[in-house]
Amino acid sequence: MPAATRVSLLVPLTLNNMPTLATTVDGLKLPNPFVIGSGPPGTNLNVINKAFKEGWGAVIAKTVSLEAGKVVNVTPRYAKLYAGDGKEVIGWENIELISDRKFSIWLEEFKKIKDAYPEGILIASIMEEFSKDAWVEIVERCQDAGVDAFECNFSCPHGLPERKMGAAMGQVPEILSEVCGWVMSAAKKPVWAKMTPNVTRIQDLSRAALRAGCQGLAAINTIRSVMGVNLDTLRPEPTVEGFTTPGGYSSKAVKPIALRMVMEIATMIRSEFPGRSLSGIGGLESGGDAAQFILLGSDTVQVCTGVMKFGYGCVKQMCNELLQFMEKHKFETLADFKGRSSITSLRMRSWCACRPSARQRKPRPQSKSSW
């Protein structure tokens, strides 16, 4: 975000009926809808406390599992795509796994964070193998440590497929449904299932999680990708000792895909599971981006790579921008505009289908090279 834009948007609001960003989702009271997405920005006690201090609405910690010893993170694990100016990062690939920090240390830190910020909404992101005992244990121990909610990571594209974890689990509706059932049998706190975009129809997997009883969904995790091939070394990026693997793509470039998937999930929730929640994720960097996710049906929004690019303080700017948007349209609460544009898009579709001019228009002649 250019500095000039940041400053000009910080104009104080002058409304009689001031809009509010405060929202309650699945019983969780958030001061604003901006949530730290699971990843490096929520990787330990210090940074999570910093996020609460800066005013984030909630924090989702880096994904944890019972046996951190099985997780080996490599370096380098990021590769970036720059805009034409060679400076702005618009795409970000990572081959980072879930947390490699001991589960017992995480539990201590969850307790300390809740002691320091009792009102702060702390969400544990959890991932385990296909074992009922393991999922029940991780849920019970995290909730004993005081977390406010869970996000089940069914969506890491590169992490631990050999253990059938992450997206390997989240791409099969029957397995996803069974695991969500195990989690729900133990959870006394709200549960969100985090969905992978690396499927043909995200609604089918989302439906499986909601049928099993999850209170909400979060979408999207990263998109499976190869950032590029280094033309000097002839190795794909990022390369670790000459080897690589496809990773997960995030940042600004994924926003259009994330918005499409959020719209599809929200439409399904509205017709089949009214009242369930949705946390929109993917390339968010501004209050305007957040407004778009909410207009398409999100209750909250998550930011991960944006925090890595701009720092924790960016939440203040995002809140201001979202308030400016609400003031402009005379929306007083997030509920006043949640899902509004999704409804428009449905109407558009049926309107197009009915329009005689659209139906009768002759197709353009195809160029010879097209297929």
Ligand SMILES: Cc1cc2nc3c(=O)[nH]c(=O)nc-3n(C[C@H](O)[C@H](O)[C@H](O)COP(=O)(O)O)c2cc1C
């Ligand atoms: C370096 C990195 C590590 C991540 N680690 C996790 C993780 O541990 N668990 C998880 O559910 N998502 C993880 N994510 C995915 C993000 O939470 C988010 O879904 C995705 O990056 C898209 O949002 P963004 O464009 O705001 O980053 C990670 C993303 C990045 C960039």
